[in-house]
Amino acid sequence: MKETTVEGIDRREFMKRAGATAAALGAFPAFFRAQAQGATADQIVKGKIPEMIVHNAKLGVMETPLKILRKYQRTPKEILYIRNHFPVTGAGAWYATTEPIQDDNWEVRIGGLVGRPAKITVGELKKMKLVEVPAVLQCSGNGRSFYAKKAKAPGSQWKHGGMGNVVWRGVPLKDVFEALAVEFDDAARYLTANGKDRPSTPKGSDFIHSFPLHEVLKKAILAVEMNGEPIPAAHGGPVRLFIPGYYGTMQIKWLTDLYVTEKETPSKFQQHAYRVPLYPVEPGEMTPADFNEFNSRPNWGMKIKTVIFSPLDGESVKAGMVKVTGVSWNDGLVPVTEVYVSSDRGKSWTPAKIVKKEGPYAWHFWEAYVALSSGTREIWARAVDAWGRGQPLDGLARWNPKGYEWNGTDKISVKVG
C-alpha cells in the first residue's frame, strides 16, 4: 500500500528526501555522535537516576540537581555526584555501578619511608573497630560555573550539585598503622595515596594525591561502608581513604597503595591540577603549569561554604515572611558558629538558626525567616566559624585559574508575588 504524506509524496520518496536534507546539513554524523554522548546518568553508571546532570559521559562525571539533592538529609547513592578522572568504559567499566565490590581479599599496601612494608586486606579491616563519620563529600570544582561571571575557568561547569552529605564507616588510619607496627622515618612529611584506576593512555600521569601526614593520622579512616552498606563501586569501594573535612578529590577511591613520603607526589593531579594560588590572581596572570609549592597549595581542607536549599534560584514565593533553609559546613577544624541571611543585598543580615548537624564534618542545616515584598528579590546567605573564617561577599574575588574552591556568599533571585 502506498502511504502518502500531506505534501502528497509517498513514504519512500519522503524518506529519501529527508535523508538527503539531513545529509546535506552534515547532520547525520553529528546526530550519532550526540546520541553516543547524550546518554543519561543511569545508562552511564548503573543505579544512578536519569535526572543527574551529566558533565562527561565517558568519564561518568555527573552532578545532582539541587531540587533533588535538598530532599535528603543523607544523600543516597543513587543521586550522589561522581567525579572520575579516567573512563568508566573499558578498563574502568567495573566501577560504572552503584553495586558494591565484594572482595575481602582486596589489599592495601603500605610502603615508602616506613620501617618495613606492610599490607592489610578489606576482610581484616572489617574485623577491626569501625568508626562512623557523617561528612560532606564535595568536588573541589563544585561551583566552578559561578566564576564565569569574571572569566570562565576551563572544565566541567559545576553548579552547586557536586556535593553530598554521607556517612562513612571505617577504621582510623592511626589504628591500622598501630596494628601493623608501622614506623616512620624522620623525613616523613606526607601520606601519598593511589587507587586502582589507571590513565587511558600509557604515558598519562596516574591519579595520586598527597596530604600532610600529621593531619591525616589524626582523622583519616580507611572507609569500607557508605550510608550503612559496603561502599558502591562508583564511589570507591571496597575501600576508600576518607579524610574528613577535605575536598572530594583527596578521598582516594579504590585504595590500593599508601606511601609515606618526604615530598608531595609528582603526579600532575597534585602538582598542576587541584591547586589554588596562595594570593589573588587575575585571569591570564597565571596558568596551572606555573603552580609550585611556594605559590600554591593543594585542595585539602574545604573552605567554609553555604548553599541555600529553599527557595531555589528562580522560584516564586509569596510576599511576607519567607522561610529560607539551607546548609553550611567547613573543614571541621572548628565549629560553624553563625549563619546569616540577607534579603536586601547585604545591607542587613538576619541570623539563621542551625537546626541539625550530625557531626563537625556534616552539613549544618539552618533556617531563617526574612521579609520579602513583591517584585524580583535576592536572598543572600553566608556562614562564619569559630576561627572567624567566613565567606567573601563576592566569590569572584577568589577567582583562580582552574576554578576551584568556590565559596562565595550564596545569592539567589526569587519572584515574590
Added chain:
Amino acid sequence: MSKRTAITWFLALALLAAGGAFAEGLPKGPGVELVYAKCQTCHDLQYLYDSQGITEKQWAAVLGDMKEYGLEVTPEEEKKILHYLGTYMGPNPPPAAPAEASAPKAEKLDGAKLYAQNCAGCHQAQGQGVPGAFPPLAGNPELFNDDYPVLVVLFGLQGPIEVKGQKINSAMPPFGHLSDAEIAAIVNDVRKAWGNDELTPKGLKPLTPEGVAELRKKALTPAQVHEQRK
C-alpha cells in the same frame, strides 16, 4: 493516529533530532579533525563544550595539562589544535562556515597519513593497540569481516569484544565526520599495513568512497555496530 499524522510527526521529530544534534557538533574549521581524533581518547567532547569561550592562552594551558594526562600529539598537531580551539572555541568565534566548505577535496588522499592523524592516538603507530584499552589492528581478522570495519569507523562501537585472545570492553567514538573518501583511504591502508596484507582474502576489492557512502545510509548506533560483529 492516522498514517498521515504519524508521518508528519516523524518529519517533525526527525528535523528536531537533526537540528538538536547539529548544534552539538563542533564548529567546522581547520584542525577540527584533530580535535575529534585526539581528545576523545580520554574523555568525550562535553568537556570542550563546557570550556567553550575561554581564551587561547587558557586553551594552551588546558592542552599543556592534557599532555601531562596522556595526550600524545606532535608539536605541529598541537599548534593546529590550539589554533582551532583558540579560534572556533574561543571568546570570539567566526560565524559558522557554509556547508560546502566541508566538502571533501579532490586531491589524492594518503591513508597512512590519515591513520596517523585520526587513529594512531589509540591504536598506536604500528597498529599494535594498548593492551586492555585499545584493540590492535595489526593482525586483526575483523578487518576483513565484511563491512564491519567501515561501520566501526562511521558509527563507533560499544560493547565487549575479543581480539587475538584479548578481552576489551571499551567504546570507540564515531568518526563519521571524516569524508567517505577519507574513510575509504584509511580502511584500505590499514587492511594492507603491518602484515595485514597476508590476511587479505583473495580478490578483495579496495573500498571505494561510493561504498562508504552506501554504508553511511545505515545510520547505526555504536551498540548496533557491535551486533554486526557476530
